[in-house]
Amino acid sequence: MIDGMVIGQLAASTGLSVRTLRFYADAGVLPETGRTQAGYRIFGPEAVARARLVRTLRELGVGLDDIKRVLAAETSLIDVATEHVRALDAQIRTLRLQRAVLRAFIGSTDPEELERMTDLTNLTADERRRIVDDYLDAVFGDEPSAVADKLRMGTPELPDDATPEQVAAWVEIVELMRDPGFVASSRAMAQRALAEGPEPDVARFEMGTAVGELAGPAARAGVDPSSAEALAVVERLEAMSAQAPGERLRAAERIEAFTDRRVGRYWTLVGIVNGWAPAQAPDGVIDSWEWYARALRAHA
Incomplete structure (x- = not known):
């Protein structure tokens, strides 16, 4: 008499395919309790709940390594869920930005424009801020300035869920800030403002x-x-x-x-x-x- 379930019975109890259950078992997240004389896998009564949990976590995108840690009580399910939420949030932000770049590019025939948009929007927030700071430093230098402080308060901050219009505007801003003529004009204006007062x-x-x-x-x-x-x-x-x-x-x-x-x-x-x-x-x-x-x- 078999003490447990063979893989076919487990499949019927969980709604999962035999092929999926074999994959879970081979991956080490669904341990078997033994084998029949014919070599069929045997699973204990806890395998039903375990297989369903693994399926749910896999459908949510949780990796097998993290599932193993949860099942081995090396970490809690809440901690893994929290960590996975953060990863999903980052992925969603990236996907939204990629979608905005592609929508902003639609209608253009210049492949270099798409490359430029992608490069500038894939920068981190700190890298984008560095571009703005470099422009302000070139305009105002190191001298303290109320005008520079006001400009820094109104610097462009590309949101994580940027629209195509915001992506296109950001790319154009960077092109302006890297234009020597625009920098020279901004510096002349800043010098006038400093000499005559900002108000x-x-x-x-x-x-x-x-x-x-x-x-x-x-x-x-x-x-x-x-x-x-x-x-x-x-x-x-x-x-x-x-x-x-x-x-x-x-x-x-x-x-x-x-x-x-x-x-x-x-x-x-x-x-x-x-x-x-x-x-x-x-x-x-x-x-x-x-x-x-x-x-x-x-x-x-």
């Missing part, structure tokens, strides 16, 4: 409104910055700001330092990556200031 005063806001009201229409109408009509706009703005005609070139240089469209684009992209409320790019405002700067230079 604009009321007069600057009033001047900005005046430029929009006077230079804006001239820019949209295509008025030649070197014309007499443009000079009249310059003189009216000078009268409002108490700026002397001899300071036109210096004023033009200051405006040019703060009206780089790439800076506006950078902050638009940062908003996308960080999930901030969407804001329209101030192209119309920049058009007005750029036209005013050209007019100042033309009549300097």
